[in-house]
Amino acid sequence: MPPESAESPGSPPSEEPPADLLAVLPRIIQFSAAVTKGRLAERATEAAGLSLDRPAMGVLLSLRTADGPLRIGEIADRMQVVGPHVTRQVQALEKRGLVRRVADPHDRRASLIEPTEAGAEGANRYVASLLAWFAEALTDWPPQDRDDLARLLARLVDDVTARLARFDEYGEG
Incomplete structure (x- = not known):
């Protein structure tokens, strides 16, 4: 059961909003x-010398700010998108040599994504x-x-x- 204070953004307010918030x-x-x-x-992407769209740059930034390689699902959580969207972006970034898959040391069936040197340098410039x-x-x-x-x-x-x-x-x- 949802908490009583958790109204959805589309639900009618229960009272007039406070003036400071308004x-x-x-x-x-x-x-x-x-x-x-x-x-x-877009300007930051251009200044970084990358010709990437916002979602691809989001993947690189998620990897840049992580403590290590991430699973696709972890990248999706950080970006607040669904996994298949990230999978497509990762595949495109792999083709461009900006990310690579590495073995997950905790699960041999899974792989992790990390930036290549070129990907990390581009993310740092961005x-x-x-x-x-x-x-x-x-x-x-x-x-x-x-x-x-x-x-x-x-x-x-x-x-x-x-x-x-x-x-x-x-x-x-």
Whole structure:
């Protein structure tokens, strides 16, 4: 049974939303639109010297931020997509020499995916490009504001991700 506080995004609210939250929603939408319209991901991909679409870059980033090689299902979980989608991306990245399959030391039937040297270097250039862009955008912010942004954004993402996982677990509606 779902928790009583877990309303789905499409369900009617039980009360008027708090004004502070109502004020944040347009800013989240504005930020998303600015990043998308500004083609930030595409520009970073170009700066990295890669001609990859967003899903393929997502696979490389998932591998870049992992502590080691990952199974297809682990990559899919990190990207919040289904396994077959990741399988297609991995196959395309393998053909380009950006990832490779390695044996899973815990299960000989399974394989893990890891970036090749070229894949890791491309992912590192992509991350460096994104970080440089955001560093420039925040250059006039005091260190405390930057720290607050990092802390609060991490908390927001964690809480939203956990709440969405509950929707998936208990079903929407």
